[in-house]
């Protein structure tokens with residue numbers, strides 16, 4: 001499994017600078033004032049760099065949802081019962097959960113993976129790649145062993161690779177796992193050193209008493225496990241989650257094939273922190289779809305150096321924000337391909353001498 005991770009990291013290159021400058025040059029000639037399509041232009045240049053062509057196209061889109069359970073729910077850190085992680089799975093497959101509806105809405109394939117759900121899963125349509133039946137309670141000990149973390153990363157790499165083989169040219173990440181905002185906060189604190197007051201939020205909308213308990217639990221998980229921020233795998237194994245590890249693999253596996261990765265909210269952000277820790281170059285392949293209402297997401301994105309596309313007050317996870325942002329990514333590609341330049345349109349050029357140039 002370590003080999004799979006090492007291979008994926010080794011394959012992740014830099015952005016294609018030549019494709020980026022050609023895309024930028026075309027954007028500057030298109031029938032519009034310079035830079036007037038704003039962030040769509042930035043996105044277009046990034047996509048050109050990721051996909052290695054000045055005219056990138058998105059053909060097939062998929063959302064990968066990794067599901068896993070968390071021993072730390074025994075501490076009373078979520079307003080939702082643990083069984084929901086299991087019970088919601090058929091609604092993913094049938095398309096009646098939040099991401100079920102939104103993935104269908106944007107025309108993306110939905111891939112649901114059990115990488116660590118507590119109960120045995122046998123719903124047809126769910127890919128069962130269970131590494132273990134839920135993590136250990138991070139308030140008392142490690143979430144999982146290093147080997148299990150590597151195995152779950154391997155599952156993610158394999159799933160992403162398979163989706164790319166089937167034709168995916170844009171992959172969105174999603175999470176399902178009751179309790180998973182707690183390990184995500186622990187990961188954020190471990191990497192940034194931020195105090196739990198800054199990294200712990202309300203998750204499924206817990207009240208003040210639970211929020212306070214959650215802060216103590218995260219602080220305790222760090223004190224008990226002493227994750228080493230210079231060793232991302234150590235952080236993941238000690239205070240992470242199985243679905244978070246799976247998502248680390250999806251991110252690395254997609255980037256290894258030069259496929260852009262849309263992050264969702266707080267949990268996929270925690271996975272991104274680990275992935276970037278393991279392979280800093282992967283950052284350039286990431287697109288932050290939205291700013292979650294989970295308060296600490298802003299710290300996460302700042303640490304990752306990513307600017308969210310949407311600010312929609314979402315706090316569901318499942319990949320819902322990432323799915324909603326897919327049409328923006330497609331729009332950025334279409335601008336490059338389908339818009340005409342001033343000269344192609346035979347339209348009078350702008351007054352160069354009157355333009356503000358940086």
Ligand SMILES: Cc1cc2ncn([C@H]3O[C@H](COP(=O)(O)O)[C@@H](O)[C@H]3O)c2cc1C
Pocket residue numbers: 077078079080084088175176177178179180181182202203204205316317318
């Ligand atoms: C019905 C339901 C559907 C969800 N879909 C995603 N989450 C989200 O909420 C959970 C994280 O919040 P916490 O750490 O407070 O438990 C995760 O399952 C996450 O995916 C859901 C939560 C619920 C209740």
Ligand SMILES: O=C(O)c1cccnc1
Pocket residue numbers: 181202203204264265266267268292293294297314315316317318
């Ligand atoms: O930002 C998220 O992804 C999120 C926030 C709260 C609960 N579940 C997910």
